[in-house]
Amino acid sequence: MSFPSAVKKQSRLFSQSGGNGDSSTELRFISDLGRSLLFTVHPKKVASRVADAIQHGVQAEVCAFMAELENIGVVSCSFDEKGEMDPRSFEKSKFEKWLELLPPQVGHKQEDPAEFLLSGKTHKLEYVSPLHINGEIKGAIVVGFSKKQDFNDAKGSLIDAATQMAAMSVNLSSHYEAAINNSINRAKEEHRRFTEAVLDALPVSLYVVDRDFRIVTWNRHREIGSKGIPRESAIGRNVFNVLARYPEGRVKQEFERAFRTGKIERIEQQTAADDGSMQHWMVSKVPMKDPESGEVTHVITVGEDVTARVAAIHAVGRAEKLAAVGRLAAGVVHEINNPLATIAACAEALEQRVEEGVFEGLDAIDDLNEYLGLIKSEAFRCKSITTGLLDFSRIRTGNRHPLDCGEVIRSSANLVSHQKRGEKIDIEIEIADDLALLNADGGQIQQAVIALCTNAIDAMPKGGTLTMRAATHSNRVAIEIEDTGVGIPQEDLSKIFEPFFTTKEVGEGTGLGLAVCYGIITDHGGRLSVRSNVGKGTTFTILLPITAQVP
Ligand code: ADP
Ligand code: MG
Numbered sequence: 001m002s003f004p005s006a007v008k009k010q011s012r013l014f015s016q017s018g019g020n021g022d023s024s025t026e027l028r029f030i031s032d033l034g035r036s037l038l039f040t041v042h043p044k045k046v047a048s049r050v051a052d053a054i055q056h057g058v059q060a061e062v063c064a065f066m067a068e069l070e071n072i073g074v075v076s077c078s079f080d081e082k083g084e085m086d087p088r089s090f091e092k093s094k095f096e097k098w099l100e101l102l103p104p105q106v107g108h109k110q111e112d113p114a115e116f117l118l119s120g121k122t123h124k125l126e127y128v129s130p131l132h133i134n135g136e137i138k139g140a141i142v143v144g145f146s147k148k149q150d151f152n153d154a155k156g157s158l159i160d161a162a163t164q165m166a167a168m169s170v171n172l173s174s175h176y177e178a179a180i181n182n183s184i185n186r187a188k189e190e191h192r193r194f195t196e197a198v199l200d201a202l203p204v205s206l207y208v209v210d211r212d213f214r215i216v217t218w219n220r221h222r223e224i225g226s227k228g229i230p231r232e233s234a235i236g237r238n239v240f241n242v243l244a245r246y247p248e249g250r251v252k253q254e255f256e257r258a259f260r261t262g263k264i265e266r267i268e269q270q271t272a273a274d275d276g277s278m279q280h281w282m283v284s285k286v287p288m289k290d291p292e293s294g295e296v297t298h299v300i301t302v303g304e305d306v307t308a309r310v311a312a313i314h315a316v317g318r319a320e321k322l323a324a325v326g327r328l329a330a331g332v333v334h335e336i337n338n339p340l341a342t343i344a345a346c347a348e349a350l351e352q353r354v355e356e357g358v359f360e361g362l363d364a365i366d367d368l369n370e371y372l373g374l375i376k377s378e379a380f381r382c383k384s385i386t387t388g389l390l391d392f393s394r395i396r397t398g399n400r401h402p403l404d405c406g407e408v409i410r411s412s413a414n415l416v417s418h419q420k421r422g423e424k425i426d427i428e429i430e431i432a433d434d435l436a437l438l439n440a441d442g443g444q445i446q447q448a449v450i451a452l453c454t455n456a457i458d459a460m461p462k463g464g465t466l467t468m469r470a471a472t473h474s475n476r477v478a479i480e481i482e483d484t485g486v487g488i489p490q491e492d493l494s495k496i497f498e499p500f501f502t503t504k505e506v507g508e509g510t511g512l513g514l515a516v517c518y519g520i521i522t523d524h525g526g527r528l529s530v531r532s533n534v535g536k537g538t539t540f541t542i543l544l545p546i547t548a549q550v551p
Contacts, residue, residue: 026154029057030161037169041176043067043075048084050166054143055079057162058155061123061146066090067131067139067170071178075139075170078118089120090142098128099137105130107160109151117142125151129163133171141166205303208288209239213255216298226273258285258299277531278493280310318497322519325499329389337386344379347372381507388512403440405470405477405544406431412446413468416453423463432471436546440524445544448520451513452481452540458504459485459538472546476526479542487534496530 033053040046047065055063064078076087094117107129116126123144131139141163145151199206205222209215218234229242240248258265269281281303288298351372359365413427456466464484471478495501497518502511521528526544
């Protein structure tokens with residue numbers, strides 16, 4: 001411990017003078033102590049300097065300092081001949097009793113060991129000098145002497161004087177320390193708030209867990225949305241309890257891996273939103289290391305909603321594929337249509353001949369008729385496929401006029417009602433009164449609606465209800481084609497818009513209906529989406545922009 005040499009030199013003041021210190025050495029002791037305290041700004045240092053100086057100065061066995069200060073709490077320390085000792089040997093309860101019994105203005109000597117404030121020592125006499133701070137006794141300096149004759153009144157006065165200085169010093173320094181603590185705490189608090197605001201401003205959901213899987217940070221984004229959890233019910237709790245909806249084993253594995261490997265890991269996840277649509281998430285587990293030990297102390301989990309990005313990537317892929325197929329189809333169709341027309345024409349010509357009786361008497365005349373019929377029908381089927389392909393590849397910026405979707409729906413319903421086959425299918429139409437007009441190609445929109453209705457009917461082999469709706473949603477018109485059919489399995493949802501994707505029997509589906517529909521709608525600046533529930537039904541939604549060009 002550092003101690004001003006002036007005070008050290010003045011120690012054992014009383015030894016030379018045989019018990020009664022002379023006043024000049026006493027004064028020097030006091031002034032040296034005062035000077036050393038001038039440079040002491042920490043209450044703990046004040047306490048230890050004073051206790052050390054007194055213990056040396058009056059040749060005490062032990063000297064203890066104890067003060068309870070409003071702004072910084074308890075300050076205590078004690079010195080014996082060997083240096084510092086355990087300040088807990090100061091018995092606070094006895095001190096309180098002592099205060100109650102005789103609130104002393106100055107020091108007080110005790111010779112009954114039962115009354116001693118310092119325990120665990122062998123001293124025979126104790127001198128207790130109260131610390132007056134702001135008019136109240138806030139503590140005391142207790143000095144223990146190993147022999148009763150080691151103490152005298154002069155030493156008592158000296159201890160009292162030192163105690164008074166200590167009281168002043170410790171009071172001042174405690175204010176200083178409290179002020180420093182306050183400003184440090186305020187700066188810390190400001191910094192904490194700023195960090196929290198930064199985390200809350202990020203457009204990702206974020207939380208942090210410690211080694212015990214306890215949540216220590218939970219940002220605002222993690223609070224909102226259907227999967228959000230309020231911060232109050234997350235912070236401080238075990239992450240597995242908070243995220244109880246997720247399989248604990250999996251969540252635990254992910255965290256343990258991050259803690260073990262210290263490597264950033266990205267996991268793609270999908271969740272179903274409340275309306276049945278899929279949401280895509282990129283979840284990153286970021287291990288946070290202690291800069292000194294390099295040990296992973298926390299894991300940050302960042303979740304980013306990438307639904308729009310995934311959809312855009314799919315849309316670009318789909319558009320590219322459609323364009324490529326379109327170019328291919330246009331070329332192929334051109335080459336195939338001519339021979340097809342020839343085949344059909346030849347078959348028709350032969351039929352004509354049969355009718356004219358040219359093959360009269362031929363044994364296989366029935367076969368001939370049957371085969372000619374087959375050639376013709378198959379040629380027409382090929383023709384319908386090539387027409388579909390052409391529709392698909394044609395540039396569709398055709399005739400755009402003000403269009404009433406309600407009309408399109410009614411006439412489409414009329415057309416498909418004749419297509420209904422097998423079991424009973426009810427067609428329901430719901431058209432909003434305030435339906436806005438579109439600037440669109442009526443023929444193409446009808447083609448798209450009919451393609452969706454045909455699929456819907458195909459999906460209800462046991463009958464059901466086909467509902468066709470149209471309504472205005474802010475700046476768009478929404479057309480919905482809903483069925484109560486078989487539904488579309490999750491794994492097919494991403495493929496149904498691809499050209500040639502079909503789950504229907506050969507000869508029943510071309511797999512072009514939705515691809516054409518998709519092309520028409522996107523050409524009109526609109527969007528085509530689907531929601532489906534296997535076994536319950538499917539809803540296709542067309543959103544078309546209401547453009548300013550509409551009169
Ligand atoms: P196609 O009808 O010729 O098969 P589409 O492009 O019209 O081709 O449809 C592709 C596939 O999408 C269908 O084969 C079917 O599996 C599925 N599909 C389309 N609409 C529905 C629907 N409303 N309900 C169930 N499945 C559907
Ligand atoms: Mg179809």
